[in-house]
Amino acid sequence: MARTRNSSARRLFANIRYHGFGIVVGLLFLAPLVWSVLVSFKPSVEARQPPLPPWPVDGFSVQSYDNLAQYGSGIWTYTGNSLMVSAATVVASVIVSLFAGYGFSRFRFPFKNALFVLIISTVMIPFQSILTPLFLILTKLGLQNTLTGIVLVYVTLQLPFSIFMMRNAFDAVPKEIEDAARVDGASVLRVLYRIMLPLVLPGVVTVAIFAFLASWNEFLAALILLTDQNKYTLPVLMAAVRSGQFGTIDWGAVQSGVTLMMAPCLALFLLLQRYYIRGLTAGAVK
């Protein structure tokens, strides 16, 4: 009797310790995110003070968002730029890697393995070291300072991951499935679109999530390749605000910008967590 009580007390203690750790550490990781969102809803004067308590004392206010909206050519321009760049990067990455993954998985052609290794091994080369020539090439192509130019760069940077993912996705589909369709006389593109696409859809979702997060958040290339203020994406704009290019730093407005930048990433992750983690671990288990 005494022993069972003792062991159940010990189990209770172990449980408290386990969940206590989880809650405390979990809150530590969440705190900065929550803090930033909360301060963005304080009135400007209050947002200038140290953020204790973290929540707005004088009631919620969207003043910081109003101030954010005033910067440069208006926040909608920059949000629009960011959305267009991300959407285009997602669509182009998916299409290019879907084709390439299918090609590398299912076809035989000269230098196939060498070309695959060439594409994949570009991850070893830091893109930061080729930004100057990229700048010159985009200028030559008339794409410097255009959203199209930066999308092409982002798609290229995503290719090793995207193609690796998609080739593995196609490799996992049994050959017999498409052979049967081919015998029925369906064209290659039709087989890819009608039969293969639904089967590799999880891979497509993973590629899309990573393409979105990378292009939405990318800073250095955008900072260099987009010199016209109207073309700035959100991270470039907000860094300019932080550096004081638009006058005294309004921290409330900066944090409302941070909230605006974080929101789609957090939402996307929480909705599609499974696909995101799959992408992360794809490299780890190989």
Place this chain on the structure above:
Amino acid sequence: MTSLQQPTGAQPVRRRNNRSRRNQLAGLLFVAPALILVLIFFVIPLGMAFWMSLHNWPLLGKPRFIWFDNYSRLLQDAQFWISLRFTVYYTVIVTIAIFAVAFPLALYAERSRPLTKLYRTAFFLPVVVGFGSASLLWAWLLDVDSGLFSYVFAYSGLTEKRINLLADFDTTFWSIVVMVVWKTAGFNMIILLTGLQGISTEVQEAARMDGASSWQRFRRITLPLMRRTIALALILSVSGSMLAFDQFYIIADGGPQNRTVTAVYWIFSQSFMSFRLGYGAALSMVLLVILVIISVVQLRLLRNPEGM
């Protein structure tokens, strides 16, 4: 990344006919868009970067071929060496710090109890926000007037009055280390977690039966069996940190006194603020070689079971 060999290789020989030639063409067409992109936006720029590094290349005006002058100049560039040394220092410290946090988190999150998934998600959330957003967030938390830390330090009596944490090298450096650990620990936790989950429970159970303590099990079973996973997390952390830029640019602006200017930051400022494109390209080539060496060495460790 390690299994580059084609597992589904050879097709039956009997298919070698017209259809197979058409298939070859189809295959090439399918991979063509990717190849063209990689060629124009990666391979050619890479060659150009080397070519430019042999020139005095102003933004406007004619480039002048100067052989390896840029390289001999960078040997005497004090700021380049300061930046490189700082970047290596940062990489070592931040990598250790990330592992010190991520490993316990992975061990913790491996257990499956109610709510574990929820905690894991909380640890992971900062990973999905960008480095730009995270830097802007922490720039505010670190601000002397409107931020959290200097206020809390002064209020708790840790410092006499509110101090500007970004005015001193050490406080700037450690603040950024804390921020990066916060931002990336969850990522490394997930990588390490996949390694932990690959270890069969029977092995652990057998060791427990034999009376091995939990430390012994960790040291003798968990760590050796996770060698590859650890090496992968190391590669990603080291190469990522060697290329750090956003947080030092946004939070510290390279300061105080240019002491937190990282290697990429120095390349950026030479190429796009001083517009010495040729010199910037030479700096880039040096960084590139360093990173490729790091990757190759670490990949060797990853492949070779005796390597660690």
